[in-house]
Amino acid sequence: xxxxxxxxxxxxxxxxxxxxxxxxxxxxxxxxxxxxxxxxxxxxxxxxxxxxxxxxxxxxxxxxxxxxxxxxxxxxxxxxxxxxxxxxxxxxxxxxxxxxxxxxxxxxxxxxxxxxxxxxxxxxxxxxxxxxxxxxxxxxxxxxxxxxxxxxxxxxxxxxxxxxxx
Numbered sequence: 001x002x003x004x005x006x007x008x009x010x011x012x013x014x015x016x017x018x019x020x021x022x023x024x025x026x027x028x029x030x031x032x033x034x035x036x037x038x039x040x041x042x043x044x045x046x047x048x049x050x051x052x053x054x055x056x057x058x059x060x061x062x063x064x065x066x067x068x069x070x071x072x073x074x075x076x077x078x079x080x081x082x083x084x085x086x087x088x089x090x091x092x093x094x095x096x097x098x099x100x101x102x103x104x105x106x107x108x109x110x111x112x113x114x115x116x117x118x119x120x121x122x123x124x125x126x127x128x129x130x131x132x133x134x135x136x137x138x139x140x141x142x143x144x145x146x147x148x149x150x151x152x153x154x155x156x157x158x159x160x161x162x163x164x165x166x
Contacts, residue, residue: 098147
């Protein structure tokens with residue numbers, strides 16, 4: 001009888017250890033709070049006809065991955081429902097001619113373009129972000145619509161997210 005009681009106590013300790021071990025695991029998704037109704041309303045006012053909305057949270061921002069007029073957009077809002085930025089992935093042939101020409105005449109012309117994103121802001125001119133790569137080196141190149149190189153950033157080995165500039 002004491003051997004059975006001893007085995008039951010051991011089993012209980014093991015089960016409790018398993019429960020506490022898995023119960024204390026942290027999941028980043030647990031911190032996600034869905035956007036409030038003001039943010040959802042702001043999205044619909046900014047882009048009437050928006051469809052297929054999937055919300056996520058990036059830092060302090062709410063990001064709507066959605067479709068508008070056949071274009072996939074990532075629309076960023078702050079917690080007060082203020083629109084801060086829209087990202088739209090583009091194909092190379094969608095770049096303004098001035099941006100394409102500036103890139104082809106730059107020191108990066110022989111690098112491979114990985115991604116092209118149009119960045120639209122509420123209070124400054126839109127920008128075109130080209131993520132380029134050569135070997136293991138990666139750069140983010142920011143151009144104005146007129147082809148001016150605004151800045152370049154070394155993103156080699158980084159998990160690159162373009163954050164809104166406030």
